[in-house]
Amino acid sequence: xxxxxxxxxxxxxxxxxxxxxxxxxxxxxxxxxxxxxxxxxxxxxxxxxxxxxxxxxxxxxxxxxxxxxxxxxxxxxxxxxxxxxxxxxxxxxxxxxxxxxxxxxxxxxxxxxxxxxxxxxxxxxxxxxxxxxxxxxxxxxxxxxxxxxxxxxxxxxxxxxxxxxxxxxxxxxxxxxxxxxxxxxxxxxxxxxxxxxxxxxxxxxxxxxxxxxxxxxxxxxxxxxxxxxxxxxxxxxxxxxxxxxxxxxxxxxxxxxxxxxxxxxxxxxxxxxxxxxxxxxxxxxxxxxxxxxxxxxxxxxxxxxxxxxxxxxxxxxxxxxxxxxxxxxxxxxxxxxxxxxxxxxxxxxxxxxxxxxxxxxxxxxxxxxxxxxxxxxxxxxxxxxxxxxxxxxxxxxxxxxxxxxxxxxxxxxxxxxxxxxxxxxxxxx
Amino acid sequence: xxxxxxxxxxxxxxxxxxxxxxxxxxxxxxxxxxxxxxxxxxxxxxxxxxxxxxxxxxxxxxxxxxxxxxxxxxxxxxxxxxxxxxxxxxxxxxxxxxxxxxxxxxxxxxxxxxxxxxxxxxxxxxxxxxxxxxxxxxxxxxxxxxxxxxxxxxxxxxxxxxxxxxxxxxxxxxxxxxxxxxxxxxxxxxxxxxxxxxxxxxxxxxxxxxxxxxxxxxxxxxxxxxxxxxxxxxxxxxxxxxxxxxxxxxxxxxxxxxxxxxxxxxxxxxxxxxxxxxxxxxxxxxxxxxxxxxxxxxxxxxxxxxxxxxxxxxxxxxxxxxxxxxxxxxxxxxxxxxxxxxxxxxxxxxxxxxxxxxxxxxxxxxxxxxxxxxxxxxxxxxxxxxxxxxxxxxxxxxxxxxxxxxxxxxxxxxxxxxxxxxxxxxxxx
Numbered sequence: 001x002x003x004x005x006x007x008x009x010x011x012x013x014x015x016x017x018x019x020x021x022x023x024x025x026x027x028x029x030x031x032x033x034x035x036x037x038x039x040x041x042x043x044x045x046x047x048x049x050x051x052x053x054x055x056x057x058x059x060x061x062x063x064x065x066x067x068x069x070x071x072x073x074x075x076x077x078x079x080x081x082x083x084x085x086x087x088x089x090x091x092x093x094x095x096x097x098x099x100x101x102x103x104x105x106x107x108x109x110x111x112x113x114x115x116x117x118x119x120x121x122x123x124x125x126x127x128x129x130x131x132x133x134x135x136x137x138x139x140x141x142x143x144x145x146x147x148x149x150x151x152x153x154x155x156x157x158x159x160x161x162x163x164x165x166x167x168x169x170x171x172x173x174x175x176x177x178x179x180x181x182x183x184x185x186x187x188x189x190x191x192x193x194x195x196x197x198x199x200x201x202x203x204x205x206x207x208x209x210x211x212x213x214x215x216x217x218x219x220x221x222x223x224x225x226x227x228x229x230x231x232x233x234x235x236x237x238x239x240x241x242x243x244x245x246x247x248x249x250x251x252x253x254x255x256x257x258x259x260x261x262x263x264x265x266x267x268x269x270x271x272x273x274x275x276x277x278x279x280x281x282x283x284x285x286x287x288x289x290x291x292x293x294x295x296x297x298x299x300x301x302x303x304x305x306x307x308x309x310x311x312x313x314x315x316x317x318x319x320x321x322x323x324x325x326x327x328x329x330x331x332x333x334x335x336x337x338x339x340x341x342x343x344x345x346x347x348x349x350x351x352x353x354x355x356x357x358x359x360x361x362x363x364x365x366x367x368x369x370x371x372x373x374x375x376x377x378x379x380x381x382x383x384x385x386x387x388x389x390x391x392x393x394x395x396x397x398x399x400x401x402x403x404x405x406x407x408x409x410x411x412x413x414x415x416x417x418x419x420x421x422x423x424x425x426x427x428x429x
Numbered sequence: 430x431x432x433x434x435x436x437x438x439x440x441x442x443x444x445x446x447x448x449x450x451x452x453x454x455x456x457x458x459x460x461x462x463x464x465x466x467x468x469x470x471x472x473x474x475x476x477x478x479x480x481x482x483x484x485x486x487x488x489x490x491x492x493x494x495x496x497x498x499x500x501x502x503x504x505x506x507x508x509x510x511x512x513x514x515x516x517x518x519x520x521x522x523x524x525x526x527x528x529x530x531x532x533x534x535x536x537x538x539x540x541x542x543x544x545x546x547x548x549x550x551x552x553x554x555x556x557x558x559x560x561x562x563x564x565x566x567x568x569x570x571x572x573x574x575x576x577x578x579x580x581x582x583x584x585x586x587x588x589x590x591x592x593x594x595x596x597x598x599x600x601x602x603x604x605x606x607x608x609x610x611x612x613x614x615x616x617x618x619x620x621x622x623x624x625x626x627x628x629x630x631x632x633x634x635x636x637x638x639x640x641x642x643x644x645x646x647x648x649x650x651x652x653x654x655x656x657x658x659x660x661x662x663x664x665x666x667x668x669x670x671x672x673x674x675x676x677x678x679x680x681x682x683x684x685x686x687x688x689x690x691x692x693x694x695x696x697x698x699x700x701x702x703x704x705x706x707x708x709x710x711x712x713x714x715x716x717x718x719x720x721x722x723x724x725x726x727x728x729x730x731x732x733x734x735x736x737x738x739x740x741x742x743x744x745x746x747x748x749x750x751x752x753x754x755x756x757x758x759x760x761x762x763x764x765x766x767x768x769x770x771x772x773x774x775x776x777x778x779x780x781x782x783x784x785x786x787x788x789x790x791x792x793x794x795x796x797x798x799x800x801x802x803x804x805x806x807x808x809x810x811x812x813x814x815x816x817x818x819x820x821x822x823x824x825x826x827x828x829x830x831x832x833x834x835x836x837x838x839x840x841x842x843x844x845x846x847x848x849x850x851x852x853x854x855x856x857x858x
Contacts, residue, residue: 037501045499046487052725056482058475070474070693072466100529101723108718116544116555116579126545126555142717149717150545264499267725288571288578289537294530294723296481296696 003341038352138383154385163200193348205243332411432770460803467781567812583814592629622777634672761840
């Protein structure tokens with residue numbers, strides 16, 4: 001089929017009628033489908049059944065250094081969990097603090113701590129007139145929500161397949177002392193699935209911030225979340241902590257990871273990797289907040305996964321479930337929208353999302369249309385700070401939670417919605 | 430033996446020599462004993478072995494409303510955990526939010542939230558010149574540490590066996606808009622083991638605060654932590670939330686509870702009970718922090734304890750282990766210090782501590798002396814804001830962690846230290 005833009009008004013009108021009839025038919029089925037959040041499917045969670053009862057008796061509750069995981073103690077995590085997360089992040093165990101079940105909380109805390117007590121002896125942000133964060137867009141709505149909640153001004157930085165526009169990042173970070181941070185999902189980015197190039201990571205490490213308390217908030221949420229077994233289809237990124245060290249900026253990064261999409265979203269373990277300096281500062285704060293996180297759950301994870309190889313092997317089981325889902329969606333998009341000139345999308349090697357860019361001004365309408373037929377997508381605009389996509393074109397597709405059968409139908413509803421809204425736009429042009 | 434104050438100088442000198450020789454003997458044993466923290470003993474934790482693997486298969490991970498506890502969702506806790514904590518706090522389930530493993534974190538968060546975003550639409554504390562908290566003394570060091578960390582000015586309010594001096598509380602709360610809160614451990618208080626009288630609770634509920642954002646931080650840490658089975662030896666306090674409602678102050682209290690000393694200090698579940706209004710405000714904040722707390726651990730607790738009766742029965746097993754320890758310490762104190770006029774102590778029906786008041790100016794020296802012989806006590810002064818006990822007399826005794834055999838020795842070291850330091854004081858008077 002030829003691009004919609006080359007269709008005559010009559011052809012568009014005929015197409016519209018045809019699409020509307022197809023849409024009404026599918027709408028009539030009263031479906032309830034959800035592609036809104038990056039939620040693992042039940043089948044993925046079922047694979048970690050052995051984790052549930054792996055610490056089962058009183059004899060099994062002790063760490064390798066003899067600490068009773070049931071009692072108080074070990075504020076920064078059990079040694080074996082530090083080791084496991086250090087291996088995941090390719091750092092030393094002393095560069096890791098192990099927390100509770102949510103890396104989002106660790107990120108919120110990092111911002112909240114800077115707001116109430118400041119970073120590295122600098123003025124707490126609550127006492128400053130203006131604080132700014134750079135936000136690569138499209139990006140993760142929950143990151144933007146945290147900075148918005150603390151009244152931090154967010155500045156959009158366009159993403160490219162290599163990572164954020166580094167010319168702009170370098171300029172803003174070096175010129176403006178109010179710029180205190182940047183949100184990054186460096187590998188299999190949310191929502192595009194892009195991974196930062198070596199050059200991008202090196203340019204990050206070599207930043208010369210105007211603000212002494214500038215930090216890179218490096219949310220490595222999908223660091224081991226590949227969709228393919230083949231090494232050449234597994235993205236790799238440079239180790240930002242190493243690169244920062246080499247560049248003379250050892251304290252410039254907080255790296256966040258978790259097992260939310262390894263074991264369980266609701267009962268996993270989160271960690272932060274950073275310089276020993278930064279961790280000491282975090283620990284000074286933490287000792288007022290808690291006596292220790294849930295060490296039994298840390299122990300369960302180490303006992304179940306054993307080591308990095310165990311984690312990687314488990315992630316391949318996830319991939320086996322997720323890959324066909326991504327491929328189903330990509331196939332529908334290619335077959336139904338390929339060559340029509342009404343949308344573009346990414347084809348990631350990992351992570352949890354596909355990013356779709358509709359014609360300008362169409363995203364909100366497409367999401368609304370899909371909802372009419374029972375398909376819930378992430379709200380249009382959610383991938384931008386303040387929920388404002390300046391072009392109203394980006395839509396995040398989260399294909400992991402529905403079953404493959406549901407996905408095939410959801411894909412159909414989605415492409416129909418894209419087509420309908422695009423035809424209407426062209427007719428009204 | 431007669432009171433030390435009635436001894437002649439010669440008698441005191443002879444006594445000193447005798448005590449020093451006994452002390453040197455025990456010191457020579459190179460003991461390592463710890464009565465510093467309110468830590469349950471291993472035997473107590475061992476009793477909840479069934480909790481560890483109670484959620485063991487994929488079929489067992491669902492709540493009564495069908496939610497998968499492994500996945501995201503249910504921000505404010507699973508329904509059955511809300512019900513259990515509601516029963517513990519004698520409130521309705523909608524008056525409960527269930528959190529992670531530490532009520533300390535919930536308290537820190539409540540203060541941090543007020544500091545960054547304010548309470549009930551009032552100015553965030555970070556933007557105020559002065560914020561004050563009332564601190565019943567002696568009290569819990571970790572409470573005072575939180576308020577000190579946020580630069581909040583702490584005002585001592587003397588404790589009585591009926592609770593804080595309410596004349597002073599009423600005066601300060603009603604006259605000073607800078608007074609935003611008071612830390613309370615209303616039942617089996619830390620460290621005295623006092624429980625607030627009905628009159629005290631009613632006077633709390635009837636407070637007329639000058640500040641609209643004044644809240645009572647009601648840490649009901651020991652609400653079901655009795656040492657005795659007999660009903661007349663179980664302290665009862667009025668339900669503060671009910672009383673506040675009746676008095677027209679429904680939003681004036683945050684109540685904090687946890688299973689840290691029911692199941693596991695390091696892997697329990699914490700909750701906050703309050704008015705629906707207050708919980709809505711807490712939830713608005715929480716949704717930026719986390720997607721959901723560890724619901725599997727909430728589920729484990731409900732499955733294991735079943736209901737309030739199950740929790741109460743379990744607490745009686747704790748009591749059976751703790752009671753002899755408290756009694757051992759109380760017996761040593763009575764036998765060795767009774768009638769000497771060099772110290773007074775409380776005899777609680779529950780909780781985790783015995784409070785000891787030495788002669789003025791002796792607490793620091795006693796704790797240092799005990800340490801010389803290998804016994805670690807809570808630092809003298811810790812029970813007061815800023816670590817400053819104006820009389821240097823209060824010492825917190827935590828008898829739960831050592832074994833009964835260790836306790837007998839620890840008790841001896843303690844009373845020897847008290848006697849020695851007291852004799853020295855009298856000789857130098």
